[in-house]
Structures are given as C-alpha cells and as structure tokens.
Amino acid sequence: MANTGLQVMGLVLGVAGWAFGILVCAAPWWRVSAFVGDELVVSQVLWEGLWMTCLSQWGRLQCKVYDSGLALSGSAQMCRALCVLSLLLCLLALMLSVTGLKCTRCLGDAHETKARLVRVGAALFVAAAFFFLLPVCWTAYVVIRDFHDPNVAAPLKRELGSALYLGWGVTVLMLVGGALLYLGSTSPGVPAMPVFGKGAKGNPPSTAESKPEKVFV
DSSP: OOOHHHHHHHHHHHHHHHHHHHHHHHOSOSEEEOOOSSSSOTTEEEEEOSSEEEEEETTEEEEEEOSOSTTSOHHHHHHHHHHHHHHHHHHHHHHHHHHHOTTOOSSTTOHHHHHHHHHHHHHHHHHHHHHHHHHHHHHHHHHHHHHTOTTSOGGGOEEEOHHHHHHHHHHHHHHHHHHHHHHTTOOOOOOOOOOOSTTOOOSOOOSOOOOOOOOOO
8 A cells, every 4th residue: 555654755855856956956056166276366256057157256246147048058058958857847746746645635535546646756756866967967077077177277177066066965855755755656455366275265065964864664
C-alpha cells in the first residue's frame, strides 16, 4: 500500500528543491571575481549570474540586468533554458504529486490512479534534477577551465560562486524527493490468489461415511 509519510516527505523535499532552484536561477552569485594577479582591485567584487551582474565597491552594491539575452554566449543561453525547463518540470511534478497524494481527496477512492500520478510526479522531479544539474556543472567546468588557462587575463578570471554550491544541493533535494515519492506510491497489494496443492483447502469431507449394510438372516 502507499506510504503517506514517504509521500509527504518526498513532496516537502521536492518543494524545497523547487523553491531554492528559483533562488539559484535568479541569483547573480554563479561566478565571482578571482583575486589573482596585480591588476584586480580588491576593494571591488564582481558577481555574475544568468540574468544580471552585481558590483560591490566600498560597501555599495549595484546590480544590472543584461541588456540583451541574444548578446549572451551560447552556453549562457543554454544554461538559462535548462534552468527554466527544470523549474517548469518541478511545478508540473508538484501539481501531479499533490493531486495523487494518498492523504488528499482530489480523485476520491481511485487509489491506483493516484499512485500513478505520484509516480509520474516523482519521475518529473528526477528529470528536473538532471536538467538543473547540467547548467551548474557546465558553469563550474568553464570557471575552473578559464581560471587555469594562462591565456585568460587575470581580471577576467572567475571563481565558483555560492549559487553553484547551492545548485548542487538543489539537485540532491529534487533527486531524494523524487525517490521518496516513488517509494511511497507503490501499487496497492494484489488480492491473494487461491492456493492449489497440498495446502489448498477444498470442500470439507463429508462426515457421513458409507458403511456396509448389515444383513440379518
């Protein structure tokens, strides 16, 4: 039978992953300026995200949204698309999971249909985690590659921002939430089948046994 506790726990983790995923997607903390070389002024820090850049100088923070999304590199546009796709899949998974939870009455007593909806929602949470992991890992790879590239000027080198670490945590929340939802929505038990063989219980034997008739001479 479906386990309500596992379903609720998985849904809570999935919702938490979705909420933190929105924060990571919108935050400008994907890449931060690296303090290497002599040309970088340590009094200012530059953060770069998918949608904006922020500059902190002498305690003052100024943020600016990118003027044109088409002017961004192909990898940045891909990261944007994958993050948005992941969040949309999470939203769809959330609606399906809430509809199919055992503790809700959205579909009445259709337990098998509700369990299938929860399993579909769990699969969508796992797919969303995969799509969210791709831009996070790709951005981390590009940052590390450029940091160790001697052809990249020191002012252009970046380090891993806090949003990337939070992004890895988001994928874990989505994966674990999807797994718990799936485990908590196992199909209802199949009715017991009749047992044949030695253990089978047939019709009770008749207590009246045929006795030979007595013949009196």
